[in-house]
Amino acid sequence: NAGVTQTPKFQVLKTGQSMTLQCAQDMNHEYMSWYRQDPGMGLRLIHYSVGAGITDQGEVPNGYNVSRSTTEDFPLRLLSAAPSQTSVYFCASSASRDRGNTIYFGEGSWLTVV
């Protein structure tokens, strides 16, 4: 059972570099999202998608782009990395946006920006 797969697991970037965090799910879920997790702050929503071709901003979208060309994939792009983007990033999916649905998380991507 693959579930939600995200890569890379670890990445070090220099300030100003760009990169893409990949995320794929094999559960045919409509809803996908990206969170960042910072110490003492819990999870904060960056961007989300309710289906292919539809994306929207979450709580902390600045500095990030997303696209959803297929149901399975939801990459997160850092346009010009900044030290403030050092964090752990989680991709997640659920059957729909209905909050009663269980959210399935990837294993996380540890990003350090120097």
Next chain:
Amino acid sequence: AQSVTQLDSQVPVFEEAPVELRCNYSSSVSVYLFWYVQYPNQGLQLLLKYLSGSTLVKGINGFEAEFNKSQTSFHLRKPSVHISDTAEYFCAVSDVMDSNYQLIWGAGTKLIIKP
């Protein structure tokens, strides 16, 4: 706006002892409530959830939580912890009437099991 407070950042407890992890939310409107667990170097997974009905909710791995509307709390309990329960536990809440379907997360509580 809704907010979630997990009162303890860390809870150390001896193996086989009971544990309670506390979660309070700010608004008394109708809510959905969740506990997720994050084992070391893994993603989060659902432990249990309250959507409606009985205020005592049972989850996986012997955990349970009680929804207390008057105290706006959703504390997580386990009568006897095991070393494998070492993890970080996150409480989350969503207002039923929130048209943005926003899920608000607590900062997490690390459960440290002492042998």
